[in-house]
Amino acid sequence: MSDLSGAADPRAGFGQARSFAGPHLLSHAATAFRVVFGIFIFFLILESVTRLELVPPIYLPRASTVVRRMVELLLDPKFLSHVGATLHAWAVGLALATLISVPIGILIGTSELAYKMTSPLIEFMRPIPSVALIPLGILLWGQGFSMKVILVAYAATWPILFNTLYGVHDVDPIAVQTARCFGLKQAAILRRISLPSAAPFIFTGIRISAAIALIVVIGAELLASSDSGIGSYILFVSSNGGQMDSVLAGAAIAGIIGALINSALGLIDRRLFGWRYLGATPS
Amino acid sequence: MSTERIRIDRRSPRPFSAIQSFAVRYGLGIALVIVWEYAARKAGSIFFPAPSEILHRAATLWLSGPPQRLFLSDSVFQDVIPSLFRLLGGWALAVLIGVPLGILIGRSRNLCDLVNPALQFLRAIPGPALIPIFIILLGTESTMRVTLIAFGSVWPILLNTIEGTRTVDPVQLDTVQAFRIPRHARLWRIVLPAALPKIFAGMRVSLALAVILMVVSELVASTSGIGYRIQNAQIMFLLTDMWCGIVLLALIGYTLNWLFLKFEGRVLGWHRGARGRTATS
Numbered sequence: 001m002s003d004l005s006g007a008a009d010p011r012a013g014f015g016q017a018r019s020f021a022g023p024h025l026l027s028h029a030a031t032a033f034r035v036v037f038g039i040f041i042f043f044l045i046l047e048s049v050t051r052l053e054l055v056p057p058i059y060l061p062r063a064s065t066v067v068r069r070m071v072e073l074l075l076d077p078k079f080l081s082h083v084g085a086t087l088h089a090w091a092v093g094l095a096l097a098t099l100i101s102v103p104i105g106i107l108i109g110t111s112e113l114a115y116k117m118t119s120p121l122i123e124f125m126r127p128i129p130s131v132a133l134i135p136l137g138i139l140l141w142g143q144g145f146s147m148k149v150i151l152v153a154y155a156a157t158w159p160i161l162f163n164t165l166y167g168v169h170d171v172d173p174i175a176v177q178t179a180r181c182f183g184l185k186q187a188a189i190l191r192r193i194s195l196p197s198a199a200p201f202i203f204t205g206i207r208i209s210a211a212i213a214l215i216v217v218i219g220a221e222l223l224a225s226s227d228s229g230i231g232s233y234i235l236f237v238s239s240n241g242g243q244m245d246s247v248l249a250g251a252a253i254a255g256i257i258g259a260l261i262n263s264a265l266g267l268i269d270r271r272l273f274g275w276r277y278l279g280a281t282p283s
Numbered sequence: 284m285s286t287e288r289i290r291i292d293r294r295s296p297r298p299f300s301a302i303q304s305f306a307v308r309y310g311l312g313i314a315l316v317i318v319w320e321y322a323a324r325k326a327g328s329i330f331f332p333a334p335s336e337i338l339h340r341a342a343t344l345w346l347s348g349p350p351q352r353l354f355l356s357d358s359v360f361q362d363v364i365p366s367l368f369r370l371l372g373g374w375a376l377a378v379l380i381g382v383p384l385g386i387l388i389g390r391s392r393n394l395c396d397l398v399n400p401a402l403q404f405l406r407a408i409p410g411p412a413l414i415p416i417f418i419i420l421l422g423t424e425s426t427m428r429v430t431l432i433a434f435g436s437v438w439p440i441l442l443n444t445i446e447g448t449r450t451v452d453p454v455q456l457d458t459v460q461a462f463r464i465p466r467h468a469r470l471w472r473i474v475l476p477a478a479l480p481k482i483f484a485g486m487r488v489s490l491a492l493a494v495i496l497m498v499v500s501e502l503v504a505s506t507s508g509i510g511y512r513i514q515n516a517q518i519m520f521l522l523t524d525m526w527c528g529i530v531l532l533a534l535i536g537y538t539l540n541w542l543f544l545k546f547e548g549r550v551l552g553w554h555r556g557a558r559g560r561t562a563t564s
Contacts, residue, residue: 127536
């Protein structure tokens with residue numbers, strides 16, 4: 001199983017482990033303060049570096065200019081429709097990947113033979129970069145929604161598949177043996193034991209894929225020059241007189257959306273599977 | 284101990300013979316290639332050429348050179364090798380930046396909290412969205428591509444190094460402090476070995492990312508590279524050439540991952556032994 005380290009341990013999120021130290025309001029406040037302070041310092045550093053004007057500001061605008069542009073963009077309904085298009089393709093592609101890879105992962109993970117038979121194939125298909133399929137995708141499905149969705153689904157499939165596989169494979173053998181001793185059928189074992197214990201892994205896979213999917217959507221929009229989406233907006237402003245403040249503002253908004261999605265999913269993860277972090281012994 | 288035995292008993296009632304295990308391991312892949320070959324010939328679609336056709340084309344593209352150059356054609360030297368150099372260069376840069384910085388940040392909890400939001404934000408910025416900026420700042424030469432690869436693939440290494448450094452056993456750290464072991468020894472003997480498994484996991488994720496970013500960087504304003512060839516083939520509607528590029532990328536990704544696993548097995552062999560775990564594949 002060592003070659004499946006794409007399967008991350010759900011307990012291994014950066015900055016997650018602490019939250020179960022206890023509900024100390026004070027420490028929460030201190031952390032929140034440090035977070036805000038950190039963002040402030042980050043902005044200050046960017047601002048002072050860009051104010052040095054090592055590069056002409058037309059090429060590398062000041063951080064404050066970019067932030068102002070970001071606010072303008074977020075109030076602009078036209079840009080918001082681009083964001084909507086990106087998120088639409090992102091959500092459909094991610095859902096498609098989940099629907100495909102969770103059942104397949106469970107199927108392969110529960111049977112040793114199926115696992116052995118498919119692993120070389122999976123290992124060969126996985127490294128094909130989704131962006132390398134953009135040219136093929138353009139020829140097959142055009143530059144619009146379906147091309148984006150299919151590419152996203154392709155890229156998002158792997159982490160979910162690997163984590164599902166890993167989770168189903170990693171089920172406590174004693175629990176399975178016990179269930180079998182009590183005469184539970186294969187289906188019942190799957191539903192009562194394998195799935196609940198694999199669920200946190202599956203969710204981690206979805207979370208990893210969510211981040212990848214967003215990057216792939218925007219990349220596909222940009223590289224395939226789609227007609228809508230954040231990526232196509234960035235392509236448009238960069239090729240029309242190189243408005244770098246708009247390019248950076250678009251990229252930064254994409255980054256913020258990605259970070260928000262990630263922390264939202266992290267929150268859901270802890271709500272749903274918090275029990276796992278509490279009694280978890282290191283495996 | 285006993286659970287391990289039960290598991291083995293259940294999952295492989297008797298060992299496979301060599302032929303059987305070969306059939307199990309590669310049977311499905313071979314069957315799929317045969318089905319693809321048959322279906323492609325039957326359908327005659329230009330979008331999905333038969334595997335034999337792709338193989339034939341790949342041989343003419345890359346293996347038609349003179350014998351004294353190991354039959355490698357010009358295209359290998361113009362596209363494949365520069366691509367590999369950019370890929371490995373960008374990844375090496377990411378490792379060189381990510382690991383020391385990660386250890387530095389991971390040693391201090393306050394620093395962790397301070398930089399975490401910025402890191403999460405930077406990590407979430409899609410690499411392709413920064414290409415216009417990178418082109419303006421660094422031009423369209425290899426420097427830009429290597430920088431883009433490094434920028435995009437540094438995050439898993441950095442975040443994993445931070446995580447690995449943070450989770451060093453506090454008892455060990457206290458012991459080291461009690462014995463007044465000097466700082467550099469603490470770093471090399473305690474912190475680094477403890478963080479190494481996490482660092483390696485990050486490096487492996489980054490390696491896959493670096494392949495993606497290499498292609499991304501070559502799809503824009505480029506004159507050489509595998510990505511450039513694939514895009515060029517699309518524009519010229521040479522679908523077989525495009526498939527060749529895709530298969531080559533899969534091969535490169537597979538080989539790099541394999542090499543890295545070998546390397547990891549060598550460096551981290553003690554870790555698996557110490558944790559009482561055996562690799563099952």
